[in-house]
Amino acid sequence: MPLVQIKGISGVLTPEQKQDMIKKVTDAVLSVEGEGLRPVTWVMIEDVPSGHWGVGGDPVTTGQVRDMATAKQ
Template sequence: MPFVNVKVIEGVFTPQQKQEMIAKLTEVMVGIEGEATRSVTHVVVEEVRSGDWGIGGRCLTTEDVQKLQASEST
């Protein structure tokens, strides 16, 4: 039974985006393991508090990620 755990910083993704993650990750696992695993594929989206995530020794906040997303869309 596949279990996919996705950690994201709180406040970055909307409920609809998290639902899309769940749906698409389920499809990926079904594509790898077969249709019979769909009903037993678990996907959990966990939100980590802003500032509790670090990369390269630096805390990452919700605002940092939103700035990064904005720069990618321009």
């Protein structure tokens, strides 16, 4: 019964990464909830256009998220 909605900025993930995300998040959720709920576990990914998502008032772009994602820790 868990419903998982994931929002990110469009253009950051490839279609393959989105499929991978759906699979891995489903597995993570079921490792806590119990495998019996797999048939009723929904995970959806929704893209927000570049520039439509502000942090502290400043819109964030696809390029900025990509740079953050791959920054050296």
